[in-house]
Amino acid sequence: MNIKCGIIGVPNIGKSTLFNFITNSKIKNENYPFCTILPNHKNIEIKNKKTINISKISKSKKITFSKIEYIDIAGLIKGASKGLGLGNTFLNNIRNTNIIIQVIRIFKDKNIININKKIDPINEINIIEDELILSDIEILEKTRKKNIKYKNIINKYIKCLEEKKIFNKNLINKNEKNFFKKINLLTFKKKIYFLNIDNYDKDKKNIKKIKKFIKKKKHKIIYKNIKKIYNEKNKNIKKKIINKIQKKIIKSLNLITFFTTNKKETKSFILKKNKNILYAAKLIHSDFKNKFIRSIVINYKKFIKYKGWNKLKKKGKIKIVGKNYIIKNNDIIHILINN
Numbered sequence: 001m002n003i004k005c006g007i008i009g010v011p012n013i014g015k016s017t018l019f020n021f022i023t024n025s026k027i028k029n030e031n032y033p034f035c036t037i038l039p040n041h042k043n044i045e046i047k048n049k050k051t052i053n054i055s056k057i058s059k060s061k062k063i064t065f066s067k068i069e070y071i072d073i074a075g076l077i078k079g080a081s082k083g084l085g086l087g088n089t090f091l092n093n094i095r096n097t098n099i100i101i102q103v104i105r106i107f108k109d110k111n112i113i114n115i116n117k118k119i120d121p122i123n124e125i126n127i128i129e130d131e132l133i134l135s136d137i138e139i140l141e142k143t144r145k146k147n148i149k150y151k152n153i154i155n156k157y158i159k160c161l162e163e164k165k166i167f168n169k170n171l172i173n174k175n176e177k178n179f180f181k182k183i184n185l186l187t188f189k190k191k192i193y194f195l196n197i198d199n200y201d202k203d204k205k206n207i208k209k210i211k212k213f214i215k216k217k218k219h220k221i222i223y224k225n226i227k228k229i230y231n232e233k234n235k236n237i238k239k240k241i242i243n244k245i246q247k248k249i250i251k252s253l254n255l256i257t258f259f260t261t262n263k264k265e266t267k268s269f270i271l272k273k274n275k276n277i278l279y280a281a282k283l284i285h286s287d288f289k290n291k292f293i294r295s296i297v298i299n300y301k302k303f304i305k306y307k308g309w310n311k312l313k314k315k316g317k318i319k320i321v322g323k324n325y326i327i328k329n330n331d332i333i334h335i336l337i338n339n
Contacts (some may be wrong), residue, residue: 001270003068005249006097010124011075013105014196014226019072021230022242039093040072046246050300054259055266057308064267091135099190099249102128106197106206121210132186133161143183150179190252195223220248256329277325281335291337297321300330
């Protein structure tokens with residue numbers, strides 16, 4: 001599964017600096033609005049000890065980690081849904097992502113231009129949300145004319161957006177969920193709010209206020225001084241913060257990790273929860289789903305305990321599963337195919 005994570009927000013609030021920090025890049029991040037016009041992209045490995053530990057036991061020549069593609073997207077202003085600023089470009093770039101990190105300004109540096117004149121985090125959240133809502137309403141109204149079958153559910157979604165209410169996805173069936181995913185609604189996407197603070201003690205009241213505001217939306221929050229973490233010299237501290245961001249992304253998208261391993265290569269994959277092994281087979285190789293016969297599966301802890309496939313086979317600890325097996329987090333699998 002390819003994860004695309006868009007970094008968004010109003011202009012000049014630290015989006016590009018955050019992108020540079022996560023991806024170890026040096027893209028331009030000058031102190032003026034719309035410094036970023038074209039989106040910046042970079043794939044970053046989700047490095048984890050489990051993949052490394054498995055590879056050591058298998059004596060693999062190569063290790064391949066799952067990746068997240070981060071996208072630094074141009075700043076959004078009020079009226080973007082009507083094309084103001086770089087609005088249309090901005091919104092189209094967001095549609096191509098799986099999850100959004102929205103950066104919000106809380107820091108009070110007078111030397112950094114603020115297009116909103118004053119520090120107002122709730123207003124920033126509302127500006128972005130309003131533009132995503134307006135853009136989605138426009139898309140839904142156009143879609144409704146061509147999809148009579150989904151007219152009623154489209155009307156319900158539009159009403160929720162107009163009233164700024166959270167649409168209950170549990171009330172719609174699988175076909176309706178897939179329909180909304182296909183039209184790529186901005187308001188259907190998972191979101192992480194990244195509060196760009198001065199420091200926790202100084203901004204404690206503001207953080208609590210925003211947490212309370214965001215709680216109803218069921219999105220996750222991270223708060224850090226972006227400039228400070230970008231300039232951090234301690235590599236271990238940097239890694240911990242990047243790992244925290246990656247974990248929030250994976251948890252928000254309801255993903256699990258599974259592995260394949262042999263002497264040639266140990267590889268980690270990410271997959272939606274509650275998917276059967278045929279989905280995993282297709283991720284490993286496009287032909288494996290159609291040629292699937294059965295699979296050998298073992299949990300990571302047992303693989304480490306018995307030090308690889310050979311001892312597991314001798315002890316009778318290997319599990320043989322068919323195409324309906326649901327992949328579990330940290331499964332190590334070996335697909336058997338029909339050649």
